[in-house]
Amino acid sequence: MKKxxxxxxxxxxxxxxxxxxxxxxxxxxHDDPLFIARSARTPAGKVALISGGGSGHExxxxxxxxxxxxxxxxxxxxxxSPTPDQMTTAARAVDSGAGVLxxxxxxxxxxxxxxxxxxxxxxGHASVLVDDDVAVRDSTWTSGRRxxxxxxxxxxxxxxAAEEGRALDDLRALAEKVVENTRSMGVALTSCTVPAAxxxxxxxxxxxxxxxxxxxxxxxxxRVPLRPADAIVSTMLEAxxxxxxxxxxxxxxLLVNGFGGTxxxxxxxxxxxxxxxxxxxxxxxxxTLVGNYCTSLEMAGCSLTLTRLDEEMRQLWxxxxxxxxxxx
Amino acid sequence: MKKxxxxxxxxxxxxxxxxxxxxxxxxxxHDDPLFIARSARTPAGKVALISGGGSGHExxxxxxxxxxxxxxxxxxxxxxSPTPDQMTTAARAVDSGAGVLxxxxxxxxxxxxxxxxxxxxxxGHASVLVDDDVAVRDSTWTSGRRxxxxxxxxxxxxxxAAEEGRALDDLRALAEKVVENTRSMGVALTSCTVPAAxxxxxxxxxxxxxxxxxxxxxxxxxRVPLRPADAIVSTMLEAxxxxxxxxxxxxxxLLVNGFGGTxxxxxxxxxxxxxxxxxxxxxxxxxTLVGNYCTSLEMAGCSLTLTRLDEEMRQLWxxxxxxxxxxx
Numbered sequence: 001m002k003k004x005x006x007x008x009x010x011x012x013x014x015x016x017x018x019x020x021x022x023x024x025x026x027x028x029x030h031d032d033p034l035f036i037a038r039s040a041r042t043p044a045g046k047v048a049l050i051s052g053g054g055s056g057h058e059x060x061x062x063x064x065x066x067x068x069x070x071x072x073x074x075x076x077x078x079x080x081s082p083t084p085d086q087m088t089t090a091a092r093a094v095d096s097g098a099g100v101l102x103x104x105x106x107x108x109x110x111x112x113x114x115x116x117x118x119x120x121x122x123x124g125h126a127s128v129l130v131d132d133d134v135a136v137r138d139s140t141w142t143s144g145r146r147x148x149x150x151x152x153x154x155x156x157x158x159x160x161a162a163e164e165g166r167a168l169d170d171l172r173a174l175a176e177k178v179v180e181n182t183r184s185m186g187v188a189l190t191s192c193t194v195p196a197a198x199x200x201x202x203x204x205x206x207x208x209x210x211x212x213x214x215x216x217x218x219x220x221x222x223r224v225p226l227r228p229a230d231a232i233v234s235t236m237l238e239a240x241x242x243x244x245x246x247x248x249x250x251x252x253x254l255l256v257n258g259f260g261g262t263x264x265x266x267x268x269x270x271x272x273x274x275x276x277x278x279x280x281x282x283x284x285x286x287x288t289l290v291g292n293y294c295t296s297l298e299m300a301g302c303s304l305t306l307t308r309l310d311e312e313m314r315q316l317w318x319x320x321x322x323x324x325x326x327x328x
Numbered sequence: 329m330k331k332x333x334x335x336x337x338x339x340x341x342x343x344x345x346x347x348x349x350x351x352x353x354x355x356x357x358h359d360d361p362l363f364i365a366r367s368a369r370t371p372a373g374k375v376a377l378i379s380g381g382g383s384g385h386e387x388x389x390x391x392x393x394x395x396x397x398x399x400x401x402x403x404x405x406x407x408x409s410p411t412p413d414q415m416t417t418a419a420r421a422v423d424s425g426a427g428v429l430x431x432x433x434x435x436x437x438x439x440x441x442x443x444x445x446x447x448x449x450x451x452g453h454a455s456v457l458v459d460d461d462v463a464v465r466d467s468t469w470t471s472g473r474r475x476x477x478x479x480x481x482x483x484x485x486x487x488x489a490a491e492e493g494r495a496l497d498d499l500r501a502l503a504e505k506v507v508e509n510t511r512s513m514g515v516a517l518t519s520c521t522v523p524a525a526x527x528x529x530x531x532x533x534x535x536x537x538x539x540x541x542x543x544x545x546x547x548x549x550x551r552v553p554l555r556p557a558d559a560i561v562s563t564m565l566e567a568x569x570x571x572x573x574x575x576x577x578x579x580x581x582l583l584v585n586g587f588g589g590t591x592x593x594x595x596x597x598x599x600x601x602x603x604x605x606x607x608x609x610x611x612x613x614x615x616t617l618v619g620n621y622c623t624s625l626e627m628a629g630c631s632l633t634l635t636r637l638d639e640e641m642r643q644l645w646x647x648x649x650x651x652x653x654x655x656x
Contacts, residue, residue, distance in 0.1 A: 002517045002534065004594040004630065006556040006601075014557075015593045018600030022584075022616040058592035078593075189330045206330065228334040229342075256350075260591045263625045264386035265343045265406075266332040272346030273334070288350040292620070297591045298628065302332065327655050 001198045008195040012055055012077055019062060023324040026066045033083065035090040036062040037072040042096040047162050047171055048072065050090055051103040051155060053110050054079040056194070057215060060151060060294045063325030069159035070103075070323075078194050078297070079216045081109030087117035091125065099124030099168040103154055103175065105147030106131040126168050128175035130154055132184040132305065134243045135212030135220045148215050149257040149294035149305050150182035153317075156326065160319035178313065183240045186220070186303035187232055188213035190261060192296050211235060215259070215296045215303075229266075233273040236304050241283065244306055251286040253317065254278065255305040260295035262302055267291065270302055287317055293325070329526045336523040340383055340405055347390060351652040354394045361411065363418040364390040365400040370424040375490050375499055376400065378418055379431040379483060381438050382407040384522070385543060388479065388622045391653030397487035398431075398651075406522050406625070407544045409437030415445035419453065427452030427496040431483055431503065433475030434459040454496050456503035458482055460512045460633065462571040463540030463548045476543050477585040477622035477633050478510035481645075484654065488647035506641065511568045514548070514631035515560055516541035518589060520624050539563060543587070543624045543631075557594075561601040564632045569611065572634055579614035581645065582606065583633035588623035590630055595619065598630055615645055621653070 005011050012034075020029035020036065028039045035052075042048050051061040052074030061073035072090040076082035091100045100121065104114045106129050118125055131142075132150030139146055158175045166174075188210040191200035201217035204210060209232070212220025221239075246252060256271045258264075271290050278285055286309050294303070309317070321328060333339050340362075348357035348364065356367045363380075370376050379389040380402030389401035400418040404410035419428045428449065432442045434457050446453055459470075460478030467474050486503045494502075516538040519528035529545035532538060537560070540548025549567075574580060584599045586592075599618045606613055614637050622631070637645070649656060 002554060002628065004515075004517070004557045004560065004590060004598050006558055006597075011593065011597060014600045015597040018596035018598070018603065018618070021603055022596065022599050022618045056591075056593065058596075063592075187332075189332070226330060229332045230334055232332065261589045261626055261628075262332060263384075263588045263623060264391070264620070265339065265384065265625070268346035268350065268386075269334075269339060269343040270332050270346070271350050272342045275346065275349055290346070290350045292592070295591060297593070298589055300330065300589075300626065 001193050003195060005195060011195050012075065016075065026322065026324055030093065033086040033089050035072050035074045035086050036065050037090065037094055038065055042071050042094045044096050045098050045165050046096055047098045047168050048094040048096065048100045049103060049159055049162055050087065050094065050100055052082045052087060053105050054081060056297045057294050059325030064152065064155050064323050066323030068163055068319060068321030069155050069326065078196065081107065081113050084113050084116040084120060087114060088120045091121055095123045101168060101171050101175065102127040103151065104129050105151055106144055107141045108143065109141065124168055126172040128172055128179065130179055132179065132182045133214065134183050134239050135185050139214055140218040146214050148184045148186065149255060149303050150184050150307065152293045153182055153253060153255065153305065153307050154178045156321060157313055157316045160316040178307065181308040182305060183244045184303050184305040185236045185239050186213045186215065186301060187211050187236065188259065188299055188301035190300040191217055192299040213301065215294060217296065229269055229273045233270060233277055237274060237277050240304060240306050244308060246283050246306060246308060248282040249284065251284045251309045253287040253307040253309055254285050255289045255293065257294050257303045257305065258292040259299040259301045260292055261298040261300035267302055274304055286314060329521050331523060333523060339523045340403065344403065354650065354652055358421065361414040361417050363400050363402045363414050364393050365418065365422055366393055370399050370422045372424050373426050373493050374424055375426045375496050376422040376424065376428045377431060377487055377490055378402065378415065378422065378428055380410045380415060381433050382409060384625045385622050387653030392480065392483050392651050394651030396491055396647060396649035397483050397654065406524065409435065409441050412441050412444040412448060415442060416448045419449055423451045429496060429499050429503065430455040431479065432457050433479055434472055435469045436471065437469065452496055454500040456500055456507065458507055460507065460510045461542065462511050462567050463513050467542055468546040474542050476512045476514065477583060477631050478512050480621045481510055481581060481583065481633065481635050482506045484649060485641055485644045488644040506635065509636040510633060511572045512631050512633040513564045513567050514541045514543065514629060515539055515564065516587065516627055516629035518628040519545055520627040541629060543622060545624065557597055557601045561598060561605055565602060565605050568632060568634050572636060574611050574634060574636060576610040577612065579612045579637045581615040581635040581637055582613050583617045585622050585631045585633065586620040587627040587629045588620060589626040589628035595630055602632055614642060
């Protein structure tokens, strides 16, 4: 295992400490239990947004803590759910009295621990489950569909609405609308290696792709021979747009998300291929995002996400955001 | 070779087309000869900043075109210098009459072609050479030191000064001051593969690091056995801070730059290690930047850069910037 680390057991602590120091103007790290919160207190009347999950998907979620997105993020060990006490302590720290919305990716551990946290929670709270991955139904750690890069879009849009002072019920309904209109699918060229495991999570032949891979390296739909970017994009967007029932003249947000080991040059080339596919079907690309937003350590590959936008979602997407990883 | 591409010959064109479309609010792509310029015209009285070089280092340079940084970027083929006609056409397109400053990384092809472009240039112009890499003197494509990630800092600081309407001579002098106060060094864990070559640029054993690697995979100081992040950081910062003659109470900007294949988790861990090293020597980290800013395709590894800041440089660093890759 070749990694820039000191010892597998210290990776998370050292990395988060570096993250918090590099972005001390935006976030603060809280130890024992571990969570990242905004350095500024939640304003009175603002619902607090909390997400979390296994680490290794950076900048998800700590990179999205800040004005216009999350109030706190609870990082578990690499590819391992955070614990309920992380969530309840974070909730107590950032709840201004207006309540807490938990944004949960659909993995059994995350779902169970966020449910336990919600039961313990004193204040008003609600949860929304993100399950945007169309690749497979049920997976290694998931009943139903997996939650992947679409989570970034949920956090951005609902985060903007929370800044406006909307009530908890409104925010949950909005989050559910974003989830209903968001679909993703990924492709892997290589595996990643979890530091504590020391070995690649899976193996792929030199000329093989894992089509529909999960963000922890879970199996996708099938292994296929290496093929041109246009053909890969076609397979992915047929699945995504088909499931979303995207139609002519629909306006969409197109996210091309790198898994951590794929250069920007290839991500922009995939964006170009996806844009041509959508152009051919008169589906309008109203908003774009290209880069490493929901990664799988150093995995090579990427995912595509489409969110069908309405006027409300577009305005909330455009609203100001100031986090370590997303900013406009 | 496993890449998300259609054909090696089309990578640059398709990728830049995707880049320009994804960021159409900021940049425009010009074909034949190829360059990326701001979508807005250079304001009258503002010196235009142009950089360029081989592709494969994204977001350098096209990702830094926009308000507060570059006016245009000239991308060559992967790891290959752009041609003088790209530079002169870009200069003609963005020169508002106040002149053009060329920011050139120290590689023989870049230096020669930018010199030829400067000779052909009608308007006022000046050049600055960036050679921040302390690893080696003279290298595969370089006489003297190589220009690497410090270029981002030069482009940001001088870009902010150009927005203020400063004259060409002032900007050249400022750029030289930033270069004089900037030092970098890199380390590679893996090679990268140039699409047109189809094979890794170099090979490294499973337990080897290339200490002092160049951003095209040029040899560094030595190959050393894999070691903990703290030890890697020590070697790099001893070389960098020693050459910079960084002293107690100096204020520095610390840039931890990923080469494309290293996850954010490891970059933040390297930042933490570097911060502890600087703390121990009472060198103050006044500003920070952590991420993929000057890459080598999908190479795993990173570079560290220190820039000694004075009040002028700090203010210009903090000034607003709005580009695809850097924004505050």
